[in-house]
Amino acid sequence: MRIVCPFCGERELGEYTYLGDAKPQRPAADAGEDAVYDYVYLRDNIAGVMSEHWYHGGGCRAWLKVTRNTLTHEISAVEPTAGAGAAKVGV
Amino acid sequence: MKYSIFSLARAALSGHKTWKPTWRDAAPKDRYDVVIIGGGGHGLATAWFLASEFGIRNVAVLEKGWIGSGNAGRNTTIIRSNYGLPGNTGFYELSMKLWERMEQDLNYNAMVSQRGVINLYHSDAQRDAFARRGNTMRINGIDADLLDQAALRKLMPFLNFDNARFPVQGGLLQRRGGTARHDAVVWGYAHAASELGVDIIQNCEVTGFVRDANGKVTGVETSRGKIGTGKVGMAVAGSSSRVAAMAGLRLPIESHVLQAFVSEAIKPLLPNVMTFGAGHFYVSQSDKGGLVFGGDIDGYNSYAQRGNLPVVEDVCEGGMALIPMIGRVRLLRQWGGIMDMSMDGSPIIDKSPVEGLYLNAGWCYGGFKATPGSGFVFAHLIAQDQSHKEAARFRLDRFRRGAMIDEKGQGAQPNLH
Numbered sequence: 001m002r003i004v005c006p007f008c009g010e011r012e013l014g015e016y017t018y019l020g021d022a023k024p025q026r027p028a029a030d031a032g033e034d035a036v037y038d039y040v041y042l043r044d045n046i047a048g049v050m051s052e053h054w055y056h057g058g059g060c061r062a063w064l065k066v067t068r069n070t071l072t073h074e075i076s077a078v079e080p081t082a083g084a085g086a087a088k089v090g091v
Numbered sequence: 092m093k094y095s096i097f098s099l100a101r102a103a104l105s106g107h108k109t110w111k112p113t114w115r116d117a118a119p120k121d122r123y124d125v126v127i128i129g130g131g132g133h134g135l136a137t138a139w140f141l142a143s144e145f146g147i148r149n150v151a152v153l154e155k156g157w158i159g160s161g162n163a164g165r166n167t168t169i170i171r172s173n174y175g176l177p178g179n180t181g182f183y184e185l186s187m188k189l190w191e192r193m194e195q196d197l198n199y200n201a202m203v204s205q206r207g208v209i210n211l212y213h214s215d216a217q218r219d220a221f222a223r224r225g226n227t228m229r230i231n232g233i234d235a236d237l238l239d240q241a242a243l244r245k246l247m248p249f250l251n252f253d254n255a256r257f258p259v260q261g262g263l264l265q266r267r268g269g270t271a272r273h274d275a276v277v278w279g280y281a282h283a284a285s286e287l288g289v290d291i292i293q294n295c296e297v298t299g300f301v302r303d304a305n306g307k308v309t310g311v312e313t314s315r316g317k318i319g320t321g322k323v324g325m326a327v328a329g330s331s332s333r334v335a336a337m338a339g340l341r342l343p344i345e346s347h348v349l350q351a352f353v354s355e356a357i358k359p360l361l362p363n364v365m366t367f368g369a370g371h372f373y374v375s376q377s378d379k380g381g382l383v384f385g386g387d388i389d390g391y392n393s394y395a396q397r398g399n400l401p402v403v404e405d406v407c408e409g410g411m412a413l414i415p416m417i418g419r420v421r422l423l424r425q426w427g428g429i430m431d432m433s434m435d436g437s438p439i440i441d442k443s444p445v446e447g448l449y450l451n452a453g454w455c456y457g458g459f460k461a462t463p464g465s466g467f468v469f470a471h472l473i474a475q476d477q478s479h480k481e482a483a484r485f486r487l488d489r490f491r492r493g494a495m496i497d498e499k500g501q502g503a504q505p506n507l508h
Contacts (some may be wrong), residue, residue, distance in 0.1 A: 001399045014401035018391040018506055020345065033491075040503050041343040041434050042489040045332035047394045070346070070392045073399075 001073050003066060005043045006080050008059040015058030019084050022051040045046055047071055094198050099445035104391040114281040117290035122319040123151045124146070126311055127326060128334060129296050130154025131163040132273075133451055133458065134326035135280035135291070136466020139197070142287035145474035150289045151320075153313060155296035159277035164331055165396075165428035166459040167351050167383050169375065171208040172233055175224040177482030178496045179437060180231050180305075185481045186464025187233075188397050193463055201271050202378065206364040208268030208386055209238070211413075213257040215359070219371070221263040228265070236264045246362060248440060251415055257369045259413075270364060270375055276462055300338045300448070308338070308447030319336060324449045324473050326465075327393075329429030331452035338445045343434040343453060343490050345505040348393040348427045349385065349456045350402055354420045356380030356473030372409025381423060384410060388430060390458060390506040399429040430456050435495035436508035440469055441478065449473050455508055 004010045021043060027035035047070055063084050067077040081087045092098065092111050102109050127134045130152045131466045141147040155159075170190050172183035192203050211216045225235035239261045240252060252259045281291055292315070301310035310319040326335050329478060335342050356379050359450070366373035374384035384404035403425065411418050433439060433453030440462070443450045451469045454461060459481060468482035478486070486495060490503075501507040 006465065012401065016402075017101050020392070020504075020506070038490050042341045043332070043343070043345050045345050045392065047330075047333055047346070050392060052392070052494055068391075071394050073393065073397075 001075070003064070003075060004078055005056050005059055005062070005064065006078060007062055008056065011056070012060055015056060017055045019053035019055065019058050020045070022053050022081075039070060044082070053081065055084070106220065112158045113278050114285035117151075117292050119151065119292050119295060119313070119315050119318050120290065121155075123290070124149040124320065125322045125324060126150075126318060126320040128311070129161075129326040130158040130281075130291060130293065131161050131326065131328070132159070132276050132280065132362055132462035133328070133454075133465045133469070135247075135277060135479035136411055136462050137324055137326060137451070137469045139280045139284040139287070140163055140467045141474060142284055142289055143196075145470055145480070147474055150290040151318065152289060152291050153295045153297055153318075154282070154291070154293050155294050158281055158291060159274055160508045161278045162430075162458060163247070164274055165351065165426060166273055167373070167385050168273045168377075168459065169208065169268070169373075170203070170271055170460045171265055171364070172460070173210070173221075173224065173235065173263065173265045173268065174498060175227045176496050176498055179498060180233070182464055182468070182481045182485070183460065184231065184233050185467070186461050189463035190404060190468060191267070193276075193279070197279040197283040198481070199275065201269045201275040203269070204378075205269040206375075207264055207266045208366070209363050210244075210260040210266045210368060211259055211262045211349045212303070213223065213260055213369050218260060219482065225263050228354060234267050236266065238262050238264050245363065248358075251413055257367075257412065260318045262365075264363075269365060270377075272378075273336075273459060274295060276373050278504045289295070290447055297334065297337070305476050307444060307446060307459045317383045319340065320447065322447055322473055324395075324451060324469060326451040326469065328452060328454045328458055331431050331450070335452075338448055340445065341444065342441060343452075344453050345392055347388045347391070347430045347432045347506055348395060348398045349387040349388045349430050350398040350406070350425060350427045351383070352378075352403075352406065352425045353377070353384075353423050354417070355363075355423045357420060359384070363479050366504070367409055367477040370409035370412050371405055372413060374410065374414075381383075382417065382420060388432070390468045393427055395427070396429060427432075430454075431458075432505035432508060433488055433506060434464040434503040435497040436498055436499055437496035438465070438485050439464065439487050439494060440472060440482045441487040442472070442476070443473070443487065
């Protein structure tokens with residue numbers, strides 16, 4: 001598995017760090033306990049195409065949103081994202 | 092049939108032509124008292140304990156491939172009970188005690204070998220942490236010995252004790268830990284369960300749950316037709332989220348890939364199982380002579396049963412750093428399995444929110460050693476509808492309650508456990 005960083009080009013996997021599924025969005029501060037529980041602990045754990053956050057720590061240090069198939073490891077899209085923290089609150 | 096020295100002699104005299112199949116390959120019936128999904132070690136152990144301990148013999152084990160084709164045949168065969176947190180300590184010791192009598196219970200040679208498991212430490216702080224874990228084990232009646240460097244040098248003189256980054260100061264030894272032949276564990280449970288009337292049904296993939304108007308499970312849809320039952324136990328680690336999704340559940344689990352490796356066979360070298368946590372490497376030597384080793388999970392969600400090269404490099408570097416001479420040994424095979432990584436690194440054995448559906452999931456990369464204990468407490472849960480006392484903390488709602496069992500202290504980031 002190699003990831004084509006939009007800034008650095010194709011780089012080996014060891015340069016990247018994985019955060020996980022890009023879908024969970026941090027609930028609003030006044031959201032109930034159920035919403036926080038869901039956000040922190042529950043996962044779709046998709047078998048198939050999944051959008052996820054990777055960090056290019058061994059390169060440009062940018063956060064990336066990678067579209068990848070968890071059954072085959074095939075990567076279909078890589079795009080820059082505003083940082084996992086920002087992305088999770090929908091910025 | 093019963094295995095003994097006499098059955099072996101009789102079969103030998105007849106040219107080994109009289110052996111019967113170890114277990115019965117059954118076709119599905121319309122209805123069972125209990126259906127277990129997953130014909131791996133945990134599923135088969137559950138079926139055997141249901142039949143032998145809890146008197147429920149009308150049981151089916153459904154396996155989508157062949158028994159033992161998943162993680163039961165992909166692990167590195169290590170057994171141990173050196174856990175430090177309440178919940179884990181007692182449970183894994185229950186499992187260890189069952190390993191110690193498994194072969195007699197099952198009338199099957201699982202090659203359980205209590206050769207000892209050593210966790211190496213490299214600093215004063217790590218020694219103190221290991222001393223604490225060893226003390227936790229000992230006050231719970233589990234054996235543990237803290238070895239200093241001199242004692243370790245006698246056992247394993249070939250270690251790179253003077254490594255500049257991770258000098259080996261000593262190790263925490265559990266002498267009762269060791270290895271077992273993983274395939275034989277599956278075959279042994281299949282053999283003993285089948286003898287008690289359990290139906291083991293292969294090539295039978297569950298495709299959905301049948302539920303009544305109240306949502307209670309009344310059966311399963313499978314690739315070999317519908318099977319009615321009042322109780323379904325799920326033991327499908329790696330695929331727990333996918334099976335649970337058929338019942339409308341989302342779990343606190345991510346599936347990740349873990350790689351394992353075996354070298355060409357060499358003469359006896361390693362007396363124990365040895366873990367080098369600081370360098371992401373652990374190793375033992377199989378009875379065939381191959382060095383069986385591994386390291387960390389790859390770190391990204393995967394259902395692919397294969398990993399990537401950075402971890403191969405990392406694991407081999409760890410091996411070279413600790414035992415420089417293994418650089419001359421050739422790698423024979425390498426493979427991957429799918430780990431049910433839970434949000435705190437500990438398993439879930441509980442009733443699910445769906446009535447009639449029971450969960451056995453979230454084993455992370457530590458499911459093999461738990462096989463007999465998991466089967467026993469899961470059978471207890473299914474038969475009596477309440478948790479066994481040694482599994483009482485492995486509840487599904489512990490995440491909501493903040494009652495995590497997080498040995499590594501990593502929080503809800505499964506790829507770091």
